[in-house]
Amino acid sequence: MEQVVVVTGAASGIGAAVARHFGRLGARVVVADIDEAGGAAVAEEAGGLFVRTDTTREEDNLALIEAAVAAYGGLDFVHLNAGIGDGGGFGQDDYDAERQHRVLAVNLHGVMFGLHAALPVLAAHGGGSLVVTSSMAGVGMAPFDPVYAATKYGVIGLVRSLAPTWQEKGVRINAICPGFVRTPILPPEAIDYIVGEGFALAEPAEIAASVAEIAASEEAGRAYVLQAGSAPEPVAFPRLDLVRTDT
Incomplete structure (x- = not known):
């Protein structure tokens, strides 16, 4: 039976590559983005459906999942990939509360909102997989964009905290932490600098192949570092056991 796949932030970059990848595998792909022209074009390439979605609106997330089920009768895999950067810093010149809020x-x-909309539906349709896009900034640091890093740490906390409960319901939740990837989130001058400094720059299609591999695995609650030319590498988090003392 054909998989039903939903990808947010899928008009370009990693999301578009994931949508195309699953489309080539014969999945029914639902492309979600606020970019209507780009999203519709990717949906056509993937042989799927475009649903305009502003992921910052809870009602849009709910409507997206409802549209996928209405169109294709189920839900197997969701990739919550939508993301932006440039939250600014904390100096006098680069502090912008409105930009941070965005x-x-x-x-x-x-x-x-995406987790709230998708998880119960995945469970109700027999289980499945959900992958959230974090970043290497979510397990390291990003002095150039600390607000971005904070959000990427946050989604890993969500993934790890939700995974045990939902795994019991048949839904596997994991995160990916891409390194440098040739996507629109990196301006041309940044790409030139990265390449000039000799850092590896992954192509979106390579990340998409790793996403499909992770989605098909039985693992849950993991965060995988994805870098050019390397297999997905799970992050080794410290084991934190609660200490009990007898009184």
Whole structure:
């Protein structure tokens, strides 16, 4: 039976590559984005459906999942990929509360809304897989964009905290932490600098193949670092056991 796949932020970059990848595999793909022209074009390439979605609106997330089920009769895999950068810093010249709020709304609240909309439906349709796009900034640091890094740490906390409960219901939740990827989130001058400094730059199609591999695995609650030319590498988080003392 054909998989039903939903991808947010799928008009370009990693999301578009994931949509195309699953389309080539014969899945029924639902492309979600606020970019109507780009999203519709990717949906056509993937042989699927475009649903305009502002992930910062809870009602849009609910409508997206409802549209996927109405069109294709089920739900098997959801990739919550929509994200933006440039939350600014904390100096006098780069502090912008409105810009910070926008990054938080897309990267963190949007993921929360997506999880709330998708998880019960995945469970109700026999289980499945959900992958959230974090970043290497979510397990390291990003001095150039600390607000972005904070949101990417946040989604990993969500994934790890939700995974055990939903795994019991048949839904596997994982995160990906891409390194440098040739996507619109990186301006041309940044790409030139990265390449000039000798850092590896992955193509979106390579990340998409890793996403499909993770989605098909039985793992849950993991965060995988994805870098050019390398297999997905799970992050080794410290084991934190509660300490009990007898009194």
